[in-house]
Amino acid sequence: MKIHVLNGFLGSGKTTAIRQACIGLMRDNIKVGVITNDQGIKLVDGGFFRSLQIPSRQVVSGCFCCNYNQFNTNMESLIETNKPDVIFAESVGSCTDIVATVLKPLQSFHPSFELSFSVFADARLLLMLLKGNFSMFDESVNYIYKKQLEEATIIVINKIDLLSIEEDEEIKHLMDEKFQDKKLLFQNSTDPGSIRDWLEALNQNQFDKSSDSLTLNYDIYGAGEAKLAWVDEEITIRSSSRNALSDGGDLIKNIYERIKAFGYPVGHLKFLLNGDQKFSFTSIVEPSAVKVIVKPADTVILLVNARVQTDLDELSRIIADAIEETTRWSGCRITINSLDAFQPGYPKPTHRMS
Numbered sequence: 001m002k003i004h005v006l007n008g009f010l011g012s013g014k015t016t017a018i019r020q021a022c023i024g025l026m027r028d029n030i031k032v033g034v035i036t037n038d039q040g041i042k043l044v045d046g047g048f049f050r051s052l053q054i055p056s057r058q059v060v061s062g063c064f065c066c067n068y069n070q071f072n073t074n075m076e077s078l079i080e081t082n083k084p085d086v087i088f089a090e091s092v093g094s095c096t097d098i099v100a101t102v103l104k105p106l107q108s109f110h111p112s113f114e115l116s117f118s119v120f121a122d123a124r125l126l127l128m129l130l131k132g133n134f135s136m137f138d139e140s141v142n143y144i145y146k147k148q149l150e151e152a153t154i155i156v157i158n159k160i161d162l163l164s165i166e167e168d169e170e171i172k173h174l175m176d177e178k179f180q181d182k183k184l185l186f187q188n189s190t191d192p193g194s195i196r197d198w199l200e201a202l203n204q205n206q207f208d209k210s211s212d213s214l215t216l217n218y219d220i221y222g223a224g225e226a227k228l229a230w231v232d233e234e235i236t237i238r239s240s241s242r243n244a245l246s247d248g249g250d251l252i253k254n255i256y257e258r259i260k261a262f263g264y265p266v267g268h269l270k271f272l273l274n275g276d277q278k279f280s281f282t283s284i285v286e287p288s289a290v291k292v293i294v295k296p297a298d299t300v301i302l303l304v305n306a307r308v309q310t311d312l313d314e315l316s317r318i319i320a321d322a323i324e325e326t327t328r329w330s331g332c333r334i335t336i337n338s339l340d341a342f343q344p345g346y347p348k349p350t351h352r353m354s
Contacts (some may be wrong), residue, residue, distance in 0.1 A: 001079065001084075001085070001087070001110075001112065001113050001114065002085065002086045002087070002113070002114045002115075002116070002202075002203075003075070003086075003087050003089060003106065003113050003114070003115050003116075004086065004087070004088050004089065004115075004116045004118070004202050005089045005091065005098060005102060005103060005106075005115065005116065005117050005118075005207075006018070006088065006089065006090045006091065006117075006118055006119075006120060007091045007093075007095065007096070007098050007117070007118075007119045007120070007148055007152075008093060008118075008119045008120030008121055008148060008156070008158075009093050009094075009120075009121065009122070009125070009144070009145050009148060009267070010093035010094060010267035010268035010282070010307050011093065011122060011266075011267065011268040011280065011281075011282035012093065012120035012121050012122045012125075012158055013120055013122065013158040013159055013189050014090050014093070014120045015036075015045050015048070015090065015280075016189045016190065017120070017156070017158070017187070017189040017195065017198065018034055018088045018090060019048075019049075019052065019054075020189055020190065020192065020195045021088065021195050021198070021199055022034065022052075022054050022088070023052075024192060024195060024196070024199075025085075025086060025199075026054075030085050030086060031055075031082065031083060031084040031085045031086070032054065032055070032084050032085070032086050032087070032088070033054075033055045033056065033057075033078040033079075033082050033084035033086070033087040033088070034049050034054055034055070034056040034057075034087070034088050034089075034090070035056065035057050035058070035059060035071065035074050035075060035078065035087060035088070035089040035090065036049065036056060036057075036058050036059070036090050037058070037059045037060075037063060037064055037071075037089070037090060037091050037092045037095075038058075038059075038060060038092050038305065039061065039062060039063070039092055039094070039230055039342070039344050040060065040061070040230055040232035040305060040340055040342075041060045041061060041232060041340055042232050042234055042303060042305075042338065042340070043058055043060065043232075043305065044270040044271065044272040044278060044303050044304075044305045045090070045270070046058040047272045047275060047303060048272055048276075048278045050275075051275050051276040055078060055081070055082040055084065056078075057074035057075075057077060057078055058074070059071045059074055062344075063091060063092045063094075063095040063347070064089065064091050064092075064095070064098070064101070064102045065095065065097060065098065065101030065102055065347065065349040065350065065351075065352075066347055066348055066349055066350065067350070068101065068102065068105060068349070068350035068351055069350060071089070071102070072109070075087060075089070089102075093267065093268060093307075094141075094144060094224070094225050094228060094267065094307070094344065095144075095347075096144050096147040096148045096151065096214065096216065096221065097147070097151070097213070097214050097216050097221070097347075097349070097352070098117065098151065099117070099151050099211055099212075099213050099214060100213035100214065100349075100352045100353055100354055101349040101350070101351060101352050101353075103115055103117055103207050103211075104209065104213070104351075104353035105350075105351040105353060107207065107209050108353065114206055115206060115207035116153070116154070116202040116203070116205060116206055116207055117152065117153045117154065117207050118152065118153065118154040118155070118156050118185075118198070118201075118202060119148050119149060119151070119152035119154070119155050119156065120156045120158050121145075121148075121149065121155060121156070121157055121158065122158060122159050122282065122284075123157050123158060123159050123160050123162065123163050123167075123171055123186075124159065124162060124163065124167075124284050125145075125282075125284065126157060126171065126175075127163070127167060127170065127171045127174070129142070129145065129146070130171065130174040130175070130178065131174075136265045136283055137227075137265050137267075137309055138224065138227045138309060140220050140221075140223040140224035140227060141224045141227050141228070141267075141309065142224075143217075143220050143221065143224055144221060144224045144225070147214055147216060147221070149179070150214065151213075151214045152182055153182070153183065153205055153207060153211070154182065154183040154184075154185060154201055154202070154205055155175070155179060155182050155183070155184050155185070156185045156187050156198060157171060157175060157184065157185065157186045157187065158187050158188075158189055159187075159188065159189070160186045160187060160188055161188040161190075161191075168186075171186075172186060183201055183205050185197060185198055185201055213352075213353070213354045218346075218347060221347060222345075222346040222347055225343075225344040225347065226343050226344060226345075226346075227309050227343075228267050228307050228308065228309055228343065228344070229306075229307075229308055229309070229310050229311060229312040229314070229315040229316075229341070229343055230305075230306065230307055230312075230340075230341070230342055230343065230344065231304065231305075231306040231308075231312075231315050231316055231319060231339070231340070231341045232303075232304065232305055232306075232338075232339070232340040232341075233303075233304040233306075233319065233336065233338070233339050233340075234301065234302070234303050234304075234336075234337040234338045234339075235251075235301070235302040235303075235304065235323070235334055235335070235336060235337065236299060236300075236301055236302075236334070236335040236337055237251070237299065237300050237301075237302060237332055237333075237334050238298060238299050238332060238333045238334075238335070239297070239298060239299075239330070239331075239332045239333075240298075240331070241331070242296040242297060242298055243296075243297075243330065243332070244297040244298060244299055244300040244332065245273065245274065245292055245293070245294050245295060245297045245300055246292065246294050246330075247326065247330045247332040248273045248274070248292065248300050248302050249273070249292030249294070250326055250329065250330060251302065251322060251323065251326040251334075252271045252273070252279055252292075252302070254322040254325060254326050255269070255304070255306075255318070255319055255322040256269060256281050258318045258321065258322050259306075259308055259315075259318055260283075262310070262314075262318065264308050264309060264310040264314075264315075265283050265308070265309040266281060266282050266283045266307070266308050266309075267282070267307035267308065267309065268280065268281075268282060268305070268306075268307045269281040269282070269305075269306050269307070269308070270304075270305040270306075271302060271303065271304055271305075272302070272303040273292065273300060273301075273302050274297070274300045274301060274302075275301065277292060277293060301337075304319065306319065312341055312342070312343055315341070316339075316341050323336075
């Protein structure tokens with residue numbers, strides 16, 4: 001049994017890589033499973049994998065490390081029900097200290113498992129960090145980002161297709177200089193060749209139980225998580241003119257544009273429209289990327305997962321204003337089915353093996 005554990009900051013492209021890997025492995029008749037993770041309860045990524053008919057489970061209301069028992073139960077459920085050859089476990093993007101709190105406990109309790117650990121980073125944000133221009137987030141949030149890279153076995157520098165030739169050369173030089181002890185992969189996760197290289201690296205670089213655990217200041221770590229406001233919202237959109245899908249796309253753009261207009265750094269802003277259309281933004285992804293597949297629809301469901309560095313009430317107000325404005329523009333009716341707004345609490349791992 002292979003367990004590939006992924007970490008990496010919000011919006012670094014972990015889910016895209018897992019999806020592409022699962023599709024390729026299933027074509028080769030290799031059974032797969034996915035465990036997604038979030039601080040909230042209703043997860044865009046969980047719904048997305050269900051729409052792809054990829055066997056999956058969710059660890060909710062906290063990270064893998066603070067909900068290790070839930071993680072273990074979901075993993076055993078996947079194994080018993082679907083008998084996968086490979087499981088991808090995607091940790092929430094604001095989490096770190098995975099070696100001590102997830103990998104070492106896994107190896108201790110399941111010594112027969114083959115484990116790997118890779119950390120993803122958006123090439124554009126990473127280049128800003130390496131050049132000392134990473135000022136959009138609070139320093140305590142940056143601390144989490146840096147610690148994620150520090151503890152990685154494999155660093156996946158993702159979305160390299162979005163760099164210029166000059167930026168590509170620069171980031172490769174800087175990473176080779178700063179992370180000589182790491183396995184570095186420069187990856188476009190929509191490219192099957194990149195995914196094959198990543199999977200090969202995971203198989204060849206198994207987690208070693210002698211790996212050092214992080215030296216981590218949990219007060220700074222907790223403060224960084226608390227800087228991010230989290231809003232999870234399930235919305236029903238009804239249109240008498242059967243334009244509900246188009247109205248959903250307009251609402252997605254409206255929410256993003258309002259957050260961007262206020263200048264609040266976006267860790268991750270994810271939407272799942274009608275159960276199968278996923279849209280994802282960060283602070284450096286523009287809303288022009290929204291291309292809704294439109295067909296006549298009276299009613300659609302929109303799931304929103306927002307992770308933004310701002311006050312919780314402010315983020316909730318921005319989303320509420322976007323909903324109100326969209327109803328005025330389009331004449332649609334919008335109902336809030338569920339709403340969960342919070343800021344993560346102090347991290348308290350179930351296990352920590354140094």
